[in-house]
Amino acid sequence: MKQIISQFVPLEEIGEVLPFGNGHINDTYAVTDREGTRRWILQRINHHVFPRIEILQRNVAIVAERMQQRLREAGEPDLERKYLHFYPLLSDPTKNYYYDGERYWRVCRFIPESMSMSELTPEAARYAGEAFGHFEEMLSDIPEGTLGETIVDFHSMPFRLRQLREAVEKDPVGRVAGVRDILEEIDKRADKMLQQERLHEEGKLPKRTIHCDTKVDNVLFDKTGCVLCVVDWDTVMPGYILSDVGDFIRTGVNLAAEDEADLSKIGVNMPIYKAFVEGYLSTAGKFLNPTERSLIAYGGRLMTYMQTVRFLADYIDGDKYFKVHHPEHNLQRTRAQLRYLECLEEKAEEMEALLK
Incomplete structure (x- = not known):
């Protein structure tokens, strides 16, 4: 070494x-x-x-x-x-x-005298929102085209849907017949989940420099609890802010783990959501346009839908990408993410009202 x-x-x-x-x-x-x-x-x-x-x-x-x-x-x-x-x-x-x-x-x-927080309280969620918003704001004047994609099409919804369609067509391990119900749920939402690409083409949704891995343990704090900096920059690249706000909502606002087997435990933690959004808008609000602000709650649904698609595509493909702990693990993850998406849809009106 x-x-x-x-x-x-x-x-x-x-x-x-x-x-x-x-x-x-x-x-x-x-x-x-x-x-x-x-x-x-x-x-x-x-x-x-x-x-x-x-x-x-x-x-x-x-x-x-x-x-x-x-x-x-x-x-x-x-x-x-x-x-x-x-x-x-x-x-x-x-x-x-x-x-x-x-x-x-x-x-x-x-970075000396620093620590991360693994427990996600409303206070930690607010700090995380402030930190990621400030991170994006500081990098908001990097011209589009300056940075490259570290993982091509990482958060591209058209690409993820195409991966799923290809897996279904090949059905290499014969799993498609058992997930027809999930495929129907994915298909009926597909058009809504391509909204960010359409808005980008219309000039309403810009590509920004984003983090792409917005979890609270990627924020360093000092010993007094004040934010020092955002770390883990491997996925920092051009993208839509919906990826950053959405992935935090997907992972941090869920009352259960992303692979929860008991679907009754899954739900939306509104105090965490409210704290994160307040923190995020206190810093990122300086540069966001009205379209971006209005789509923050939608970003949570989008990223949860995307992860549902990714887990299902990998399950159908024979578990080649995500590590699994048992043969049905990716299917369990898929069903948990789909249930959380339904919970976010049920709470959509309340979550969007908070943004206003």
């Missing part, structure tokens, strides 16, 4: 390298200096999930530069703890990642 990090930091400055965090995609290590102080984070980038490494690392460099600029302009006194700084290679300052012949690595600055 020291040989890897010494591509970014002089070898004589490096102390211990220890596993860090509990991420499911990248392997992460905390690196100390010779005095034992944590100074750096070393990550192996999972190039199977993120095959476009050069685009990913170019994106994070642009985002870091823009955030540093905006924070400096605002007179931020705690600058180094408010954004992620990625180190360039010592041998080539134009590159911020290292390829060892098999794997890709990067190093960023360790």
